[in-house]
Amino acid sequence: MNLYDLTIEEAHQRLVQGDLSAVTLTRALLDRIEAVDPHIGAYITLDAEGALEQAGEADRRIAAGHTTPLTGIPLGIKDVICTKGLRTTCGSRLLENFIPPYDAAVMERLREAGAVILGKLNMDEFAMGSSTENSAYHITRNPWHPDHIPGGSSGGSAAAVAAGMCLGALGSDTGGSIRQPASHCGVAGLKPTYGRVSRYGLVAFASSLDQIGPMSKSVRDCALIMNVISGHDKRDSTSVPEPVPNYADLGDNGFRGLRVGLPREYHQADGLDPDVRQSMASAIETVRGLGAETVEVSLPHTEFAVAAYYIIAPCEASSNLARYDGVRYGVRSRDHEDMLDMFRRTRTAGFGPEVQRRIILGTYALSAGYYDAYYGKASQIRSLIIEDFRRAYESCDVLLSPVAPTPAFKIGEKTDDPLTMYMSDVFTLSANLAGIPGMAIPCGLSSNGLPIGLQIMGPHFSEDRLMNVAHHFEQHTDFHRQKPDL
Amino acid sequence: MSITREEVRHVAHLARLDLAEDVLDKMAEQLDGILGYMETLNRVDTEGITPTAHAVTLQTPMREDERRPHLKREEALANAPEQDEENFLVPKVIG
Numbered sequence: 001m002n003l004y005d006l007t008i009e010e011a012h013q014r015l016v017q018g019d020l021s022a023v024t025l026t027r028a029l030l031d032r033i034e035a036v037d038p039h040i041g042a043y044i045t046l047d048a049e050g051a052l053e054q055a056g057e058a059d060r061r062i063a064a065g066h067t068t069p070l071t072g073i074p075l076g077i078k079d080v081i082c083t084k085g086l087r088t089t090c091g092s093r094l095l096e097n098f099i100p101p102y103d104a105a106v107m108e109r110l111r112e113a114g115a116v117i118l119g120k121l122n123m124d125e126f127a128m129g130s131s132t133e134n135s136a137y138h139i140t141r142n143p144w145h146p147d148h149i150p151g152g153s154s155g156g157s158a159a160a161v162a163a164g165m166c167l168g169a170l171g172s173d174t175g176g177s178i179r180q181p182a183s184h185c186g187v188a189g190l191k192p193t194y195g196r197v198s199r200y201g202l203v204a205f206a207s208s209l210d211q212i213g214p215m216s217k218s219v220r221d222c223a224l225i226m227n228v229i230s231g232h233d234k235r236d237s238t239s240v241p242e243p244v245p246n247y248a249d250l251g252d253n254g255f256r257g258l259r260v261g262l263p264r265e266y267h268q269a270d271g272l273d274p275d276v277r278q279s280m281a282s283a284i285e286t287v288r289g290l291g292a293e294t295v296e297v298s299l300p301h302t303e304f305a306v307a308a309y310y311i312i313a314p315c316e317a318s319s320n321l322a323r324y325d326g327v328r329y330g331v332r333s334r335d336h337e338d339m340l341d342m343f344r345r346t347r348t349a350g351f352g353p354e355v356q357r358r359i360i361l362g363t364y365a366l367s368a369g370y371y372d373a374y375y376g377k378a379s380q381i382r383s384l385i386i387e388d389f390r391r392a393y394e395s396c397d398v399l400l401s402p403v404a405p406t407p408a409f410k411i412g413e414k415t416d417d418p419l420t421m422y423m424s425d426v427f428t429l430s431a432n433l434a435g436i437p438g439m440a441i442p443c444g445l446s447s448n449g450l451p452i453g454l455q456i457m458g459p460h461f462s463e464d465r466l467m468n469v470a471h472h473f474e475q476h477t478d479f480h481r482q483k484p485d486l
Numbered sequence: 487m488s489i490t491r492e493e494v495r496h497v498a499h500l501a502r503l504d505l506a507e508d509v510l511d512k513m514a515e516q517l518d519g520i521l522g523y524m525e526t527l528n529r530v531d532t533e534g535i536t537p538t539a540h541a542v543t544l545q546t547p548m549r550e551d552e553r554r555p556h557l558k559r560e561e562a563l564a565n566a567p568e569q570d571e572e573n574f575l576v577p578k579v580i581g
Contacts, residue, residue, distance in 0.1 A: 101561035195542045208540055237547050238540070307524045318501060325502070328574050332567035339577045343502040356503055360494065361517060363501040377527050379537030384530065386538060419520055435541025460542060 104201020176428025183453025
């Protein structure tokens with residue numbers, strides 16, 4: 001077996017047994033990146049030197065007996081998370097020279113665990129997009145089919161995991177940006193409950209929706225990462241002081257006796273691809289076979305989720321992105337005449353079209369005379385969506401649904417009409433609006449060989465249960481073991 | 487409700503963005519489509535519904551007003567496009 005095909009759990013066992021060194025493992029990943037990333041484009045910044053240094057340090061720790069499950073494990077980090085001393089671009093030209101002077105909270109935790117950071121992964125600019133086509137650097141190709149998108153905005157993270165270019169990755173999810181690329185690339189991805197993982201050092205897109213989460217080859221690997229990155233952080237005032245269970249305590253019968261809700265607005269949606277429909281039908285059969293009782297539920301305000309999200313998120317983004325003014329960091333324009341001119345030129349040259357579109361949409365929706373009609377209304381719809389979930393959970397323990405209406409579409413297919421792109425997020429957005437956790441795992445392949453994922457959602461702070469049931473599904477299926485032919 | 491070219495220009499000014507004329511046209515057209523779609527929200531009766539800004543309710547955490555670890559000056563200035571080792575330098579603001 002190739003070292004880059006190991007799961008985090010398998011690699012950890014071998015490191016602890018002493019028949020593999022962290023340096024050898026890291027070199028194998030670096031070789032793999034060199035071999036395949038020119039065809040995929042998952043990485044924006046590779047830190048080979050730093051990674052090997054960290055691997056050496058990990059080997060010393062392992063020899064001294066101070067190993068944690070992530071010690072010596074090579075990971076990739078979505079480029080929206082601040083890594084001290086390592087360039088962080090958020091997929092934007094505006095930050096092409098930005099070197100954070102501090103580590104995000106999740107990075108502090110990963111470093112303390114002794115993880116090896118290979119580099120920064122490609123993404124839609126400022127996390128705005130569903131295909132990674134909005135990166136100002138380059139596109140990322142789906143490892144399963146080079147003419148197709150990997151999904152977005154954590155497309156680099158998903159592709160890197162799927163192609164063996166890291167053993168696990170961090171992504172971020174504001175409207176589906178972990179779950180959808182995980183689904184499109186055939187890997188596992190978890191959006192935790194809002195407030196579960198600190199946002200300190202996560203470059204903000206929409207502050208009431210953003211969460212960092214793990215992406216990996218198996219549910220157990222996600223759990224191992226969650227054990228490290230979860231927990232209260234005083235520096236993030238939205239961080240919740242909820243105790244962190246041992247997420248890796250997965251059991252082996254998660255679905256037995258569970259009530260699994262099937263939201264009709266998701267399963268009977270117009271435009272659901274036949275292959276997705278088929279994979280979902282199979283998955284439901286599997287889940288029943290594992291001892292679950294399925295029940296149809298309704299989330300009646302689903303049809304308003306896209307509109308509500310695409311008002312709320314751009315509104316919050318227009319405020320968050322006001323900080324990019326060329327004063328303290330980032331690329332500053334050169335030909336300006338005065339301060340106002342500097343702001344305008346810097347931002348216009350630095351932000352790509354999708355970012356500008358959302359800033360303008362958000363600014364408009366928050367402007368005098370429009371605030372109530374748009375942001376106010378959308379925030380009320382948000383309350384109704386939250387109530388939909390609360391009511392659904394009265395008759396079920398978890399919800400099961402598709403992640404995306406179709407498998408990964410072709411590169412360039414949806415770039416002409418932003419609204420069409422936005423509509424493809426319909427199954428993932430509501431979880432962010434409600435703050436509930438959602439997990440994506442592979443459950444099939446389309447007729448042209450592209451991965452299809454299923455989504456499990458639960459009430460707040462039920463990610464332990466989500467991982468239990470996802471693990472149970474994995475134990476009885478083979479989809480997570482399939483790999484793209486590279 | 488449709489958004490006019492002039493409204494887009496005004497909003498772009500508020501957001502400190504400078505859109506070229508052809509970009510302005512394209513943007514107005516796309517935003518018009520998007521805002522038109524947002525009209526669907528008016529089909530929902532939200533009379534008496536409290537808006538949500540935060541999905542997971544929390545009390546604002548407080549702390550003592552004490553000095554805590556912070557970035558050193560040179561770290562804070564390290565990414566500055568223009569600095570004089572003490573301050574960020576910008577074009578004249580007043581006058």
